[in-house]
Amino acid sequence: MTRHFSAFGVFREGLRGHKGWAPMWRSPAPKLKYDVVIVGGGGHGLATAYYLAKNHGMSRIAVVEKGWLGGGNTGRNTTVIRSNYFYPESTALYDLSVRLYEGLSRDINYNVMFSQRGMMVLSHSEAEMEIAARTVNAMKLNGADAELLDARDVQKKAPILNYRDDARYPIHGAIWQGRGGTGRHDAVAWGYARAADRLGVDIVQNCEVTGFLIEGGTCKGVETTQGAIRAGRVGVATAGHSSVLAQMGGYKLPLHSYALQAFVTEAIKPVMDTVAFSPMTGSYFSQSDKGGLVIGGGLDRIPSYAQRGNTPEQENVLSGIIDMAPALAKVKLLRHWAGIVDVSPDSSPLIGPSGTDGIFVNCGWGTGGFKAIPAGGYLFAHLLANGAHHEISRPFDLNRFGTGALIDEAAGSGIAH
Numbered sequence: 001m002t003r004h005f006s007a008f009g010v011f012r013e014g015l016r017g018h019k020g021w022a023p024m025w026r027s028p029a030p031k032l033k034y035d036v037v038i039v040g041g042g043g044h045g046l047a048t049a050y051y052l053a054k055n056h057g058m059s060r061i062a063v064v065e066k067g068w069l070g071g072g073n074t075g076r077n078t079t080v081i082r083s084n085y086f087y088p089e090s091t092a093l094y095d096l097s098v099r100l101y102e103g104l105s106r107d108i109n110y111n112v113m114f115s116q117r118g119m120m121v122l123s124h125s126e127a128e129m130e131i132a133a134r135t136v137n138a139m140k141l142n143g144a145d146a147e148l149l150d151a152r153d154v155q156k157k158a159p160i161l162n163y164r165d166d167a168r169y170p171i172h173g174a175i176w177q178g179r180g181g182t183g184r185h186d187a188v189a190w191g192y193a194r195a196a197d198r199l200g201v202d203i204v205q206n207c208e209v210t211g212f213l214i215e216g217g218t219c220k221g222v223e224t225t226q227g228a229i230r231a232g233r234v235g236v237a238t239a240g241h242s243s244v245l246a247q248m249g250g251y252k253l254p255l256h257s258y259a260l261q262a263f264v265t266e267a268i269k270p271v272m273d274t275v276a277f278s279p280m281t282g283s284y285f286s287q288s289d290k291g292g293l294v295i296g297g298g299l300d301r302i303p304s305y306a307q308r309g310n311t312p313e314q315e316n317v318l319s320g321i322i323d324m325a326p327a328l329a330k331v332k333l334l335r336h337w338a339g340i341v342d343v344s345p346d347s348s349p350l351i352g353p354s355g356t357d358g359i360f361v362n363c364g365w366g367t368g369g370f371k372a373i374p375a376g377g378y379l380f381a382h383l384l385a386n387g388a389h390h391e392i393s394r395p396f397d398l399n400r401f402g403t404g405a406l407i408d409e410a411a412g413s414g415i416a417h
Contacts, residue, residue, distance in 0.1 A: 024190060025197035030204045030229050034062045036384050037222055037231035039209050039245060041065025043074040043185075043370065044237040044362050046192035046203075047377020048384065050108070053199035055378070056385035061201045062231075064224060066208035070189030073239045076307065076339035077370040078262045078296040080275055080286070082119050082180035083144050086135055089395040089407050090348065091142035093375055096392060098179055100374030110191030112183050117286070119180035119275040120154060122161075122324075124169040128279075132175045139177075147176040160271045160325050168323050169280045182275065182286055182294075188373055212249045212359065219249065219358030234359050235384050237376075240305065240340025242363035251355035254345050254401055255364055258299040259338035261309035261317060266332045267291030272325075281320025293331065295321055299341070299367070309338045341366050345401065347410035351379060352389065352397035360384055361398075 013020055036052060038045045041063050052058045065071075081101055083094035105111045123132045132148055139146035150173045155163055163171055193203055204226065211223035213230065221230035236245050240257040268291055277284035282298035297317030300310055314336065322329045344350055344364035349372070354361045362380040365372055379393040389397065400406060 024194045025203050027205065028202045030062055030064065030202065030207060030224070030226055032228075033221070033230040034202070035060040035232045036062075036235060037229055038063045038235045038237060039222065040072075040237040040239070041069045041193075041203065041205065042072045042237065042239060043070065043188050043192065043373035044239075044376045044380065045235075046189060046196055047373050048235060048237060048362065048380045049201045049203075050192050050196040050199065051378050051381035052385055053196060053201055055381060058385060059200040061196075062204060062229065063196070063201060064204045064207045064209060064222065064229070066206070068205055069193050069203065070186055073339040073341065073369050074189045074373070075186050076262065076337055077185055078284075078286075078294050079182045079185050079370060080119065080180070080284070080296075081114065081183050081371045082177055084119065084121065084135070084139060084146065084175060084177045084180065085144075085409055086138050087407050087409060088142045090409050091139060091144050092392050093349075093379075093396070094368070094372060095142075095144050096378065097372045097375035100378060101183060102179075104188075104191070104374060108191045108195035110187065110194060112187045112191055113289070114181065114183045115289075116179055116181040117274050118157070118176060118178045119277065120149065120157065120174035120176050122154070122174045122276060122278045122280075123172045124278070124280050125172060129172050132173060135175055145177055145179050147178070149174045149176045157274055158272060158276055160327055161276060162324060162326055169278060180275065183370075185370060188370075192373075192377070209245065209248070212356075214250065214356070217357060219356055233384050233387075235362065235380060236354070236359060237362040237380065239363065239365065239369060240342050242342050242361065246354070249354060249356050249359050251359065253350065253354075253361065253363065253398075255342040255350075256303050257305060257340050257342050258301060259304045259306060259309055260299055260341045260367055261297065261313055261336060261338045263295040263317070263336040264288070264334050265293040265295070266334055268293070268331060271327075276324065278320060278324050281316070281323055283317050283320030283324060285321055285324075292334065293328065299343070300338070305340055307338050307340060309336060341369065346406040346408040348407040349376070349396050350398055351376070351383065351393045352399070355398070
């Protein structure tokens with residue numbers, strides 16, 4: 001089969017039922033042994049495989065996924081990309097991700113639709129403006145772009161928001177990050193999958209891990225529904241199900257899993273060309289290229305593995321959007337869903353050895369997993385290839401919970417974890 005990139009080729013495929021397209025990646029049966037097996041075929045797992053092959057010259061790599069690629073959080077999020085964090089360790093990590101996103105479409109030769117439309121974090125009081133000023137200064141000191149906006153500046157960028165003096169949460173200003181924005185979540189997964197496949201990575205779907213091969217206290221591979229697969233090292237990037245894998249592997253992770261809901265409305269005319277987030281309500285929204293409003297909010301706060309939300313949190317999120325922009329009250333919802341996020345005690349990710357020799361983890365991203373896909377993959381690949389941390393990932397090792405060197409972004413920057 002051949003690929004057709006011309007307009008005529010697309011038209012011809014439409015006439016014959018799209019039966020002539022070549023697959024974007026292979027679907028091989030797993031080999032008996034690899035240098036590295038990555039558990040989890042979401043964005044972080046696929047990016048890790050790609051950077052292992054591209055940056056470290058490894059080719060004997062397998063990604064095993066129990067379902068289909070991007071079927072977890074990668075395909076179930078609100079697509080926001082940003083690095084507006086408070087602590088230098090966080091900014092280094094997330095700004096690496098923004099920089100990689102800025103060149104990602106060229107790097108993997110696939111348009112991930114990264115739209116740097118900017119993001120604003122609203123302030124609703126003079127006290128919040130003081131905190132916003134502190135955050136802007138910290139971001140600049142840490143090397144990220146940031147600007148403090150007053151109410152008039154916010155109104156110029158997002159006139160649809162509620163600027164009434166009697167608003168429940170009056171807008172005093174905002175933190176603005178112009179390099180932030182949104183991307184296409186499934187395009188990120190597909191692009192990394194295709195690029196990894198072209199570098200020789202085996203991507204094995206419908207292959208659930210049912211256990212780990214532990215010999216002499218060291219992991220030597222995984223047991224799967226398609227048979228045993230031996231490996232020099234195993235990387236686990238399974239987001240909300242990280243604790244499930246930890247039980248199989250004999251290690252413990254300080255994580256709790258929650259449902260995080262998202263919503264999409266009917267398509268409407270352009271009313272919002274940036275991303276706006278209100279820490280007071282935990283609600284935020286942007287507008288997709290198709291015209292629908294993409295809406296998100298806080299965690300359900302009931303530990304769950306169900307990819308659906310609950311009614312009280314839906315009410316909280318949507319009432320927050322109406323507080324932010326009352327003109328949207330009559331817009332109809334098309335659908336809503338939930339992703340399962342794993343949250344650590346300090347709301348920062350876990351990257352490092354698991355505690356069982358031979359198993360390494362990339363997890364605990366909470367609500368920040370999609371924005372961190374390129375950096376998470378880049379840093380996890382370095383760890384798996386070298387057995388040692390990159391300087392940016394070192395602060396996120398699990399040993400910080402023993403030393404007390406926590407990176408408490410929930411308290412530091414008011415993010416919606």
